[in-house]
Amino acid sequence: MKMHNSSLQTTALLASYALMAVLSATAAGQEQKLPNVTILATGGTIAGTAAAATQVAGYTSAKVPVEQLIDAVPDLKKVANIKGEQVAQVASESMTNDVWLKLAKRINVLLAQQDVDGIVVTHGTDTLEETAYFLNLVVKSAKPVVLVGAMRPSTAISADGPFNIYNGVAVAASKASAGRGVLVSLNDQINGARDVTKMNTMTVDTFRAPDFGLVGYVVGGQPQFYRTSTRKHTTETEFDVTNVETLPAVDIVYGYANMNRIPLDAFVAAGDKGIIHAGVGDGSLAAQVKPALIEIRKKGVIIVRSSRTGGGPVVRNGEANDDDLDFVVSDTLSPQKARILLMLALTKTNNTKEIQRMFYTY
Ligand code: ASP
Numbered sequence: 001m002k003m004h005n006s007s008l009q010t011t012a013l014l015a016s017y018a019l020m021a022v023l024s025a026t027a028a029g030q031e032q033k034l035p036n037v038t039i040l041a042t043g044g045t046i047a048g049t050a051a052a053a054t055q056v057a058g059y060t061s062a063k064v065p066v067e068q069l070i071d072a073v074p075d076l077k078k079v080a081n082i083k084g085e086q087v088a089q090v091a092s093e094s095m096t097n098d099v100w101l102k103l104a105k106r107i108n109v110l111l112a113q114q115d116v117d118g119i120v121v122t123h124g125t126d127t128l129e130e131t132a133y134f135l136n137l138v139v140k141s142a143k144p145v146v147l148v149g150a151m152r153p154s155t156a157i158s159a160d161g162p163f164n165i166y167n168g169v170a171v172a173a174s175k176a177s178a179g180r181g182v183l184v185s186l187n188d189q190i191n192g193a194r195d196v197t198k199m200n201t202m203t204v205d206t207f208r209a210p211d212f213g214l215v216g217y218v219v220g221g222q223p224q225f226y227r228t229s230t231r232k233h234t235t236e237t238e239f240d241v242t243n244v245e246t247l248p249a250v251d252i253v254y255g256y257a258n259m260n261r262i263p264l265d266a267f268v269a270a271g272d273k274g275i276i277h278a279g280v281g282d283g284s285l286a287a288q289v290k291p292a293l294i295e296i297r298k299k300g301v302i303i304v305r306s307s308r309t310g311g312g313p314v315v316r317n318g319e320a321n322d323d324d325l326d327f328v329v330s331d332t333l334s335p336q337k338a339r340i341l342l343m344l345a346l347t348k349t350n351n352t353k354e355i356q357r358m359f360y361t362y
Pocket of ligand 1: 090
């Protein structure tokens with residue numbers, strides 16, 4: 001009788017082990033079916049903390065580590081298998097070319113792996129559009145790369161970060177997002193890296209593409225796309241930063257009434273290889289500054305005429321005779337994005353015709 005009891009117990013135990021094995025195999029099976037998304041954290045307000053829940057200015061950016069950002073959104077696990085890495089921890093006004101190179105190289109390594117389906121980059125909003133455009137030109141994969149940020153720190157009432165991370169992971173996990181270039185997802189909207197810009201100092205709807213519009217929305221955890229940029233990106237570009245350790249020095253000089261040549265001369269004296277002239281209107285050149293630009297070009301420095309207006313193309317041979325002066329025009333790229341394209345262009349060539357082609361291609 002004693003024997004019988006213990007064999008019954010053993011049978012019950014074995015049955016429960018078998019059941020557990022089946023259940024955990026099913027759980028593992030489900031986990032395997034989810035896409036694998038890696039979140040690369042770089043800092044910003046999305047990782048910011050404030051002393052009070054009502055404080056949305058004057059807080060400290062770049063405090064919360066990536067594991068905590070992930071743990072704050074348990075629903076992420078239903079959308080994808082998530083891994084996190086801390087690539088940097090900076091407020092994005094302090095973003096540098098060096099962090100961009102590190103980030104791009106890491107993304108290219110990860111996306112070359114079969115077990116990585118998409119990347120989300122958490123980032124401060126101030127220079128988010130610049131990092132997005134840089135990655136748009138140097139990521140060598142069609143898999144989704146999505147940048148997300150937040151306007152309110154993680155400690156705020158109605159912090160926008162957690163939902164933006166959730167939506168960003170949903171976009172990165174979707175096959176529909178592949179091949180569209182680097183995307184930016186905040187406030188339920190999806191924008192393309194080339195055309196998006198931050199347009200408001202404080203509101204959560206700050207990211208817009210004023211000339212060309214957004215590319216989609218995130219609805220119920222799924223991206224819905226409506227359009228895509230015609231400009232080449234990612235796998236279609238000629239830029240490769242695998243062996244690039246530093247980018248050529250390029251700076252921006254802002255146009256305004258009573259502008260003078262002092263910053264131009266200072267940048268050239270410091271060794272700049274290119275200058276973005278963020279001119280008024282259609283990239284117009286002030287009479288007192290034009291001779292400086294002509295001199296600087298003769299020294300071999302590349303001059304790109306761009307516009308501070310925030311919309312419209314800078315027309316070649318419009319406000320200046322670019323063919324005679326050997327200048328380049330930025331087309332519809334903002335000055336801050338023209339700086340990125342010129343840096344990358346200078347890793348390939350100093351030929352202004354080639355550089356102008358790149359500005360009409362990307
Ligand atoms: N200054 C912050 C940053 O760019 C602003 C933000 O993230 O919203 O890091």
